[in-house]
Amino acid sequence: MPVNPNADIEISAFTWVPPFAEGLVRDLRPRWALEEVGLPYRVQLLEGERPPEYYLDQPFGQVPCYREGPLTIFETGAIVQHIGEKSEKLLPRDSVARIHAIQWTYAALNSVEPAIQNLTAIDLFYTNEEWAKLRRPGAEEFARLKLKRVADRLGDKEWLEDHFTIGDLIMTTVLRIPRHTDLVAEQPNLAAYVARAEQRPAFQRALADQLAVFKQHQPEGVTA
């Protein structure tokens, strides 16, 4: 269990989020990566408004921020790539395999996540807005196309490249976002891929540790 208050590595996370965001907050990404490579970390818990000094480390005010001694990194793609540098279990040493892992990390974050986030924002935050009702079919079709492209490339392979890498880790967390829809289920190979990644013990531990904090800080009267 790598959560350890005395660890050198620190990541930021929220004390609590509403149920729709449980298991999706992005600190899951470095938690999972650190579990994969077996490195302990401590957690900086944030509640409510971010203090002004937080923006010095994370200019967008988001979670997570990663600290390791004097080093601070924001952006989960860069954080997970940095953790990957510590172990070829996540980021191969061979230069071609390495850049292909990195390529999928960027693909997940720039070619897939924006389409999925647009659809998810419509469904979770703007449900009753007129523009959201009118826009939803187009946003869904665009997200579906992106998932189909990933599914086509994945084919019957276990992972996007020869082994599980940071690219699969980030892609999985992106594909988990539209869990309120059937978009991933529509592509059986993609659904199996996500299930395979979620079965990894490192993922299970990371998820359990994120959820444990939320449970501990659950406001009175809110049921999960």
Place this chain on the structure above:
Amino acid sequence: MPVNPNADIEISAFTWVPPFAEGLVRDLRPRWALEEVGLPYRVQLLEGERPPEYYLDQPFGQVPCYREGPLTIFETGAIVQHIGEKSEKLLPRDSVARIHAIQWTYAALNSVEPAIQNLTAIDLFYTNEEWAKLRRPGAEEFARLKLKRVADRLGDKEWLEDHFTIGDLIMTTVLRIPRHTDLVAEQPNLAAYVARAEQRPAFQRALADQLAVFKQHQPEGVTA
């Protein structure tokens, strides 16, 4: 002038795009990076529908794809990071400076570009749609907030970190996208930053080479 038909490195690009997209197509990113490090490249020109085999190299069917001998990379973040590995002019060798450059590359592509693309798609592709009219104020406000966060972090510095890196290169190409708005001009330090990057001779050469192809393939009756 690194465009050279006999070069080892190949990038894909379009023969022609409508004026609103001129100078914004993403092959500008590797063109610029290759100019910065002084490496020659040849261009695979694509016209109309992508041939099915193109998807083998670029699963999303987008431009650019990067080829170097047996190596193929898609996603401009990964392509530019790969080019950066060839020269510390773009990607520092010091491990902290290095991950900070990479962090800004991810920030540009995941924290800034999606907000800017949403606004730009409304303005360029969906202008007359009812949902777009209703959504535009919110999309603009969100894009403005993202730019303010970058501007706040940049402050009065010349570049996002100590020297020009791949992070500045990608961020500049992202900040050029909303050129039909005043969003960047509203943040004078950000506007000056973009202008500074655009004045780099490598950028100028890359842009000229992209535009020269469009001019050469301009359909009859279309004026630039």
